[in-house]
Amino acid sequence: MRREPVLDVRRLNKSFVLHAVSDRTVVAFADINFTLSAGEHVALAGMSGAGKSSLLKSIYRTYRPDSGEVWLQIHAGEYVDMCSLTDAEVAAIRGHEIGYVSQFLRSEPRRGALEIVARSARQRGMTDHDAREAAAAALHRVGIEERLWDVYASVLSGGEKQRVNLAAGTVHPPRLLLLDEPLSALDPENRERALTLIASLTHRGVAVVSIFHDLEAIQRLASRVLVLEKGRLVAERSPDELDERLTSAAR
Amino acid sequence: MTNDVEYGRYPVARLAVPEWMLKVERLGRVYGPYDDTVIASTGPEIGSSKSAVNGAVVAAWDVSFEVAAGEALGLVGESGSGKTTVLRCLAGDVAPSCGEARLRTTEGDVSMFDLDSSARRRLRIDTLAVVYQDPAEGLKMNISAGGNIAEPLTAAGWRNFGKIRDRASELLTRTEVPINRMDDLVRSFSGGMKQRVQIAKALANSPSVVLFDEPTTGLDASVAAGVLDLIRSLLEEHRIAAIVVSHDFSVIEMLTSRCLVMQHGRVVENALTDQLLEDPHHPYTQRLVAAARA
Numbered sequence: 333m334r335r336e337p338v339l340d341v342r343r344l345n346k347s348f349v350l351h352a353v354s355d356r357t358v359v360a361f362a363d364i365n366f367t368l369s370a371g372e373h374v375a376l377a378g379m380s381g382a383g384k385s386s387l388l389k390s391i392y393r394t395y396r397p398d399s400g401e402v403w404l405q406i407h408a409g410e411y412v413d414m415c416s417l418t419d420a421e422v423a424a425i426r427g428h429e430i431g432y433v434s435q436f437l438r439s440e441p442r443r444g445a446l447e448i449v450a451r452s453a454r455q456r457g458m459t460d461h462d463a464r465e466a467a468a469a470a471l472h473r474v475g476i477e478e479r480l481w482d483v484y485a486s487v488l489s490g491g492e493k494q495r496v497n498l499a500a501g502t503v504h505p506p507r508l509l510l511l512d513e514p515l516s517a518l519d520p521e522n523r524e525r526a527l528t529l530i531a532s533l534t535h536r537g538v539a540v541v542s543i544f545h546d547l548e549a550i551q552r553l554a555s556r557v558l559v560l561e562k563g564r565l566v567a568e569r570s571p572d573e574l575d576e577r578l579t580s581a582a583r
Numbered sequence: 584m585t586n587d588v589e590y591g592r593y594p595v596a597r598l599a600v601p602e603w604m605l606k607v608e609r610l611g612r613v614y615g616p617y618d619d620t621v622i623a624s625t626g627p628e629i630g631s632s633k634s635a636v637n638g639a640v641v642a643a644w645d646v647s648f649e650v651a652a653g654e655a656l657g658l659v660g661e662s663g664s665g666k667t668t669v670l671r672c673l674a675g676d677v678a679p680s681c682g683e684a685r686l687r688t689t690e691g692d693v694s695m696f697d698l699d700s701s702a703r704r705r706l707r708i709d710t711l712a713v714v715y716q717d718p719a720e721g722l723k724m725n726i727s728a729g730g731n732i733a734e735p736l737t738a739a740g741w742r743n744f745g746k747i748r749d750r751a752s753e754l755l756t757r758t759e760v761p762i763n764r765m766d767d768l769v770r771s772f773s774g775g776m777k778q779r780v781q782i783a784k785a786l787a788n789s790p791s792v793v794l795f796d797e798p799t800t801g802l803d804a805s806v807a808a809g810v811l812d813l814i815r816s817l818l819e820e821h822r823i824a825a826i827v828v829s830h831d832f833s834v835i836e837m838l839t840s841r842c843l844v845m846q847h848g849r850v851v852e853n854a855l856t857d858q859l860l861e862d863p864h865h866p867y868t869q870r871l872v873a874a875a876r877a
C-alpha cells in the first residue's frame with residue numbers, strides 16, 4: 333500500500349513581475365507536480381537558474397506562488413494547503429512543521445548562535461529550558477564549539493553560519509526539511525558531520541527536499557532526483573543515473 | 584480559523600491560530616471636507632494623498648488589519664504615507680474620520696472609537712501604550728525618570744510610594760537605564776536613554792498593546808541598535824500585541840513577522856515580512872525593498 337504523502341505539490345507556478353524593468357515577467361518555474369512521503373529524501377537538480385531555490389521558497393511560502401497547491405500533512409491524516417492559508421497560519425505552520433535551511437544565515441542582527449537555535453526550538457513548542465538544552469545538543473551535533481555560542485552570529489565564518497543554520501532547522505526534527513545548498517561552505521570534516529545528521533533525520537521519518545551542488549551528497553542522501561530545466565520538471569532519476577551536468581556545480 | 588472545505592482527496596486540518604487582540608477596520612482620516620469624489624481623487628493611482636478637487640488631505644483611508652497577542656505588525660512606507668496618522672488614531676491623539684478599532688480586554692471587546700474621553704484615557708493608562716519617535720511627546724522633560732514612570736502608575740491607582748519606586752526601578756533596570764539616574768531630570772538624558780525611559784514608562788502597567796512610532800529614528804546607529812535589541816527582547820518576553828511604524832526596512836525585518844505597506848494614505852500590500860522583502864509584488868514595495876537593499 334502506498335503511504336500518504338507528507339508533501340503534495342500540485343500544478344505549482346511562480347513568476348515575478350519586475351515593475352522596475354517595464355513590468356517584465358520572469359518565470360521561476362511552471363506546472364510543478366510531485367509528492368513526498370515521510371522518510372523520503374528528494375533532491376532537485378538542474379542548471380543555475382532552473383528554478384530550484386524558487387521552488388523551495390515557494391513551498392515555504394517566502395515566495396508567493398501564482399497558482400497551484402502545496403499540501404502539507406500536519407498531523408496524522410490531516411493536511412493544509414500552504415497556498416490557501418492566511419499569513420498568520422503560514423507563520424504558525426512554518427515554525428512548527430517546516431525546517432528551512434538556506435545557504436546563508438538569515439541575517440539576525442546581534443544574536444548569538446545558542447539564542448538563534450533555541451528560538452527555533454521554542455517555535456517548535458518547546459519550553460525555554462528544553463529549548464536551550466535542545467539547542468546546545470543541536471550545536472554540538474554540527475560541531476559548533478561552546479565558545480562560539482554567545483558570539484553574535486553575524487561575525488561567524490561562512491561555514492560556521494551555515495552550521496548554525498543547519499542546527500536551527502533541525503533542532504527538533506521537523507515534518508518537512510527544506511535544504512538549499514546547506515553544505516556549500518563546509519570543510520570535509522564538518523561536511524561529513526552534516527551529511528550524517530541529514531541522513532539520520534531522514535531515517536527518523538523527516539521528509540526532505542534538497543538542493544546540493546555536488547553529486548556525491550545527492551547520491552549519499554537522496555532516494556529520488558527531480559530534474560528541472562528552465563522551470564519545468566523534465567525528468568525523475570535515481571541518484572545513480574544522475575549526470576554531473578545536472579547538478580548546479582556545472583555553472 | 585476553521586477550514587471546512589475539503590480539497591481534493593485530503594482531509595483539511597483545523598488550525599489553531601492566536602486570535603486578534605486589536606482589530607482595525609476601514610480606518611480613515613481626512614484633513615478637510617470630503618465625499619466620494621474627494622476620496623477618489625487621491626491615492627497611489629493618482630500619486631498623491633492631497634485632493635486636487637478641494638485640497639483635502641486623505642492621510643489614511645480604508646486601513647484594515649488585525650494583531651494578535653505576541654505578534655508585532657509592521658507599518659512601512661515613505662514620509663507622508665499615513666503611518667503616524669494610523670497610529671495616532673489608535674492612540675487617541677487624532678480623531679479618525681471613519682472606521683472601527685476593536686480591542687480585546689479582560690472585560691470583553693471594546694470599540695475604541697466609541698469610548699468617551701475618560702474611558703479613552705483609562706485605556707491609554709492600563710491597556711494601550713505608545714512609544715513616540717520624539718521622547719518629548721511621551722515624557723515630561725522637567726520631571727525625573729522615576730517621576731515620569733510614576734505617572735501612569737498613580738493614574739492606575741498606585742498609592743504606596745515605596746511600591747511605586749520599586750516598580751520604577753524594576754522597569755528602569757529592565758530597560759537598562761542606570762538606577763542612579765532615576766531621580767535626574769529626563770531632559771539631562773541622552774537620546775537613547777530618553778527612549779529607554781519612554782519604553783519603561785510605556786510598560787509601567789503591563790499594557791496588552793504597544794504602538795511604536797519610529798522608535799529609533801534619529802538615534803545614532805549604535806544607540807539605535809541597543810534600543811532595537813531592547814524592544815525585540817521585550818516583545819519576546821511579554822505577550823504584547825505590537826505595531827511598529829518605520830520607514831526603515833531593517834527595523835521592520837528585525838521586529839515584525841507581518842507587515843502593511845502604505846503609500847499615499849492607502850495600504851498597497853500586506854504580507855509576511857519575509858515575503859515583502861524577498862517577493863514584493865506592488866511596484867511601490869519593489870522600489871522600497873530595492874532602496875533598502877542597495
Ligand SMILES: Nc1ncnc2c1ncn2[C@@H]1O[C@H](COP(=O)(O)OP(=O)(O)OP(=O)(O)O)[C@@H](O)[C@H]1O
Pocket residue numbers: 348358359360378379380381382383384385386387580861862
Ligand atoms: N526574488 C526574485 N525576484 C525576481 N526574480 C527571481 C527571484 N528569485 C528568483 N528569480 C528568478 O527565477 C529564476 C530561477 O531562479 P532560482 O534562484 O530559483 O534558480 P536556481 O535553480 O536555484 O539557481 P542556482 O543553482 O543558481 O541557485 C531565475 O531566472 C531568477 O532570476
Ligand SMILES: Nc1ncnc2c1ncn2[C@@H]1O[C@H](COP(=O)(O)OP(=O)(O)OP(=O)(O)O)[C@@H](O)[C@H]1O
Pocket residue numbers: 614632640641642643660661662663664665666667668669830
Ligand atoms: N494636522 C494635519 N493637517 C493636515 N494634514 C496633515 C495633518 N497631519 C498630517 N497631515 C498629512 O497627512 C499625511 C500623512 O502624514 P503622516 O504623519 O501620517 O505620515 P507618515 O507616514 O507618518 O510620515 P513620516 O514617515 O514622515 O513620519 C501627510 O501628507 C501629512 O502632511
Ligand SMILES: [Mg+2]
Pocket residue numbers: 384385386
Ligand atoms: Mg538556488
Ligand SMILES: [Mg+2]
Pocket residue numbers: 666667668
Ligand atoms: Mg510618521
